[in-house]
Amino acid sequence: MLYPIVFIIGFLLSGIWFSFHIYVSQKLKNTKKALMFSPLLTAIIPAIIIWLLMGDHPFHFEKLMDYKVLLIAAVTLVATCVIIMFRSRTKEAYKPTELMEMCIEAACMEIPQRAMMQTIVLWLLLKWNLNPLSCILINALIWCGDIIFQAVVIQKQVSAKKLLIEVISSFVFSIGIGYVFYTTRCIILSMALHSLERFVTNYYRMAAFSSPACR
Secondary structure, eight states: OHHHHHHHHHHHHHHHHHHHHHHHHHHHTTOHHHHTTHHHHHHHHHHHHHHHHHTOOSBOOTTTTOHHHHHHHHHHHHHHHHHHTTSOOOSOOOOHHHHHHHHHHHHHHHIIIIIIIIHHHHHHHHHTTOOGGGHHHHHHHHHHHHHHHIIIIIIOOOOHHHHHHHHHHHHHHHHHHHHHHHHHOBHHHHHHHHHHHHHHHHHHHHHHHHSGGGO
């Protein structure tokens, strides 16, 4: 019975963070160089607080060469990219600098997703003597719930196919990379993987921008 309570608390906290993130993003919308760091800027303080409460830090490097961790990371990355590629390709093309900004923003998203939210969920589970490994699933469900909530309540008009693919890809990525982060306690690896996923799934648009037909 406590597991749903952990989910509800996490979902509410993610909603508070998302509202603050939207506010900060609006303030930074005219400063692109700062805007791509907005996920980090809005989540860094609560992340630091929760890690202080746990008496730990997310910068362990001891298990980065564990072949099981690297295999799970690779499989998750490939699976996520394949799922995302099912989405219909838009005609929008990106400049190389825009793609770089997207990759940096993706890396920064690991601060609220893993260093903050997954860790808060883990802390609650440990406080209530629940299975700590379930923080991976609960965190994945929280972010999928956020995607659905934003699409239905905020955007209102959204393609069901696009939303379904986004939820599935987010769930797969959160489960795989969530396990990697849980095992390694290294946010740097998670940030690198999220950035790489964004690069792989959007590189073709940069290539399209660079082709003569798009000039």
